[in-house]
Amino acid sequence: MMKIGYLGPKATFTDLAVTTMFPQAEKISYDTIPECIDAVSHGKVELGVVPLENALEGSVNLTIDYLIHEQSLPIVGEIIAPIQQxxxxxxxxxxxxxxxxxxxxxxxxxxxxxxxxxxxxxxxxxxxxxxxxxxxxxxxxxxxxxxxxxxxxxxxxxxxxxxxxENIHDYDYNHTRFIIVRRQNEELTIDSPLYAGDKTTLMITLPKDQAGALHQVLSAFAWRKLNLTKIESRPAKTGLGNYFFIIDIDQKMDDVLIPGAIAELEALDCTVQVLGSYPYYIV
Amino acid sequence: MMKIGYLGPKATFTDLAVTTMFPQAEKISYDTIPECIDAVSHGKVELGVVPLENALEGSVNLTIDYLIHEQSLPIVGEIIAPIQQxxxxxxxxxxxxxxxxxxxxxxxxxxxxxxxxxxxxxxxxxxxxxxxxxxxxxxxxxxxxxxxxxxxxxxxxxxxxxxxxENIHDYDYNHTRFIIVRRQNEELTIDSPLYAGDKTTLMITLPKDQAGALHQVLSAFAWRKLNLTKIESRPAKTGLGNYFFIIDIDQKMDDVLIPGAIAELEALDCTVQVLGSYPYYIV
Missing domain, CATH: 3.40.190.10 (Periplasmic binding protein-like II)
Structure with missing residues (x-):
């Protein structure tokens, strides 16, 4: 039985997402996002599920920051779950x-x-x-x-x-996103009816703070007709006013288009890191 | 004495930001971000201070969502505070x-x-x-x-x-941002040594989900050499896959450049809302 770590305690929204997505798995609850990610990294669990966006329990920023600064694990999947209170x-x-x-x-x-x-x-x-x-x-x-x-x-x-x-929350379209991380970048081999598509997440650091640099970066995706479904600037922890960007592209890593965009960005002195290319599931 | 509402309880990071920025004010603590914003809207306090980004207590998303969907109050200032634990x-x-x-x-x-x-x-x-x-x-x-x-x-x-x-937090450059909201869009007349610059925050809704639309939007800023210091896509509450963007420009609203960019975006069928043009303070 597959062991899955998640941000606890029991019966939170992360637990609900894991239970819906992996009904057969052995679930192990962790108290904080770093502890859950560390458990994956140390091989105590095979997969880890932590909130990425819009979460109730657990800081969104912590997840990306911890993956970038501390434990560089690949994202191998995403679960999108409605918030139903x-x-x-x-x-x-x-x-x-x-x-x-x-x-x-x-x-x-x-x-x-x-x-x-x-x-x-x-x-x-x-x-x-x-x-x-x-x-x-x-x-x-x-x-x-x-x-x-x-x-x-x-x-x-x-x-x-x-x-x-039932359903006393104010907005019907409020969703939380959870990511699934793994020690090795192996594909999730889940044949799930909840599968809804693929995406690729990149972290891009611009060479310096200059007007229009972001526009130039997005050009690399635009002319290749690569569709971005998320873009977020996040303060880097290297100094006030330094930023990096997290970008989601609505397709799997391919052999031509995404590598071409990355090569172009690197030629512009950007640093690009692929955080994952993975399927997403709507539960 | 000016009355300022803030996300409580007493002695949180929001309280610390308010106390540092407005040492003379009468502080009134509110239990949730919506309650604090409502208090400003109903005239119970003159200013409200709520976390916008990277907060410990209080969900970041709630602030922008509540301002956009429920109580459309102008942002009249911003406080940037280091997180020191x-x-x-x-x-x-x-x-x-x-x-x-x-x-x-x-x-x-x-x-x-x-x-x-x-x-x-x-x-x-x-x-x-x-x-x-x-x-x-x-x-x-x-x-x-x-x-x-x-x-x-x-x-x-x-x-x-x-x-x-002292200072047992892992990262020195971790900051929280708080916004100051007011019922009327009057300038804050504070002559503070903490003043660090001005910015303008826009909310932009794209006409539809299309590859490169965001790139086109950013062109309107790029060729005017308007520098963006933050860009974030946020899921709209109107359906899964619908997004809007929050953009920060690192200058005050002017008579030519920003209005020109907005007019251009509207010609592209975007909806643009100015959430505020305001000074920011680093405490």
């Missing part, structure tokens, strides 16, 4: 759920359900926990308290809570 | 600090001090709190426990802890 209570309180006095969750989850809470629980007190799953756990352990948690489906199952209102 | 203990434990058994902090702060902790506290247990300041508070309230917190200077002062090791 549910209101849940202890089974004792299913009938009286509208009158709960306190709502427990991660502060970002509470912010994501701002409109729903503002409409239905204007008088409730919000209590912040370190994760949505810690909130669900707390509610399950305090059946005598008249409280609710906001968390995902998996947390309700894990801690025996009853979902009393 | 310190190890602190109750004064009782100053001598024995190297033997603390548990270290309390926000999970991101613990991740940011990964190398230091890995070297000096390999056997300690890490306990996650909802914020660095909550960790400092807990340590101050449990003098009998042999524990430490990782938090900022302000938290040590606020909760009477002693810093036993």
């Amino acid at each position: 549910h209101l849940m209570v202890h089974p004792y309180h299913v009938n009286g759920w509208k009158d709960v006095q306190e709502i427990y969750s991660h502060s970002h989850a509470i912010a994501q359900c701002h409109k729903f809470l503002h409409t239905h629980f204007k008088k409730a007190k919000y209590v912040y926990m370190t994760s949505t799953s810690a909130a669900a756990k707390f509610v399950s352990e305090h059946p005598h308290l008249h409280i609710a948690a906001i968390a995902n489906r998996l947390a309700a199952e894990e801690y025996g809570l009853t979902i009393v209102r | 310190h190890l602190m203990v109750h004064p009782y434990h100053v001598n024995g600090w190297k033997d603390v058994q548990e270290i309390y902090s926000h999970s991101h702060a613990i991740a940011q001090c990964h190398k230091f902790l890995h070297t000096h506290f390999k056997k300690a247990k890490y306990v996650y709190m909802t914020s660095t300041s909550a960790a400092a508070k807990f340590v101050s309230e449990h003098p009998h426990l042999h524990i430490a917190a990782i938090a900022n200077r302000l938290a040590a002062e606020e909760y009477g802890l002693t810093i036993v090791r």
Whole structure:
């Protein structure tokens, strides 16, 4: 059975993504993103799954920064998962759920359900926990308290809570992205119905901060009709005002176009690193 | 005295930024980014300060998303603050600090001090709190426990802890950006020695997902020699695969160049929104 490390604790959104994508795997939870990436690097787990974008638990920046500065592991896959927040209570309180006095969750989850809470629980007190799953756990352990948690489906199952209102998040199209990293750059051989396409992620460092340099860089992709689905400048840790760019191209690494673009960028004194060329899955 | 709302609780990094930038102001803490922005919008505070990038407490994405989708307030200033993490203990434990058994902090702060902790506290247990300041508070309230917190200077002062090791974060050039929002788009009239320059932030929506569209957009800036210091694509909440871009130009709104670029983009069927043109301060 394949061992997969993920950013824990149990029943977070990362766990939900891993469970949906790899129902057969043995899951091992890690407390921080660096610990999870280190575990892959040291061969304790075969794959690691950590949030990359828009995450509730775990800093997005940490993932890319750690991969770039500390442990250079290839990205071998990506999981895109909708953020679906549910209101849940202890089974004792299913009938009286509208009158709960306190709502427990991660502060970002509470912010994501701002409109729903503002409409239905204007008088409730919000209590912040370190994760949505810690909130669900707390509610399950305090059946005598008249409280609710906001968390995902998996947390309700894990801690025996009853979902009393589904999908209370404000935006339907809010997604989290998780990347799958591996020690060696071997292709994931998963024949999954969730497969949705391929992409290639590059890290590009410009020679110096100059007007139009980024435009010149993008020309290398544009005239080859390589479509970019993400571009993000990130401060380098080498000094204030130094940046690098993370770019996603919506296709697999090929023999001609992407290598040609990279060669052109290097001729312009850019540094280019391929962080991965991999399939993505929508769960 | 000017009232300033900020993302709380007390003694977080947002509080530290506000305290450094506006030492004379009356500070009012809000539990979430939406609440803080709403308070500005409803006139309860004159300015609001919320994290925009690289934050420990508070999701970066939430700030831009809330400003774009819910409360369209202008950005009138920016504060750039280094992330400096310190190890602190109750004064009782100053001598024995190297033997603390548990270290309390926000999970991101613990991740940011990964190398230091890995070297000096390999056997300690890490306990996650909802914020660095909550960790400092807990340590101050449990003098009998042999524990430490990782938090900022302000938290040590606020909760009477002693810093036993300064600057334990892994990277010196790690910064957080905070934006200052206001109900009306009036200039901040602060004559501050921390003033470091001006920038203009635009939100640009491309007409459709097409190869090279972004390149075309950047041309409008490049040939005018407008220098971009940040570019970030963000998923729109209108459907998977829809994006908008946030762009920072390193100058104030002028009468010719930026309006010219905007007119050109609109002629290309882009939607352009000026989120603010404002001074930035490095604290």
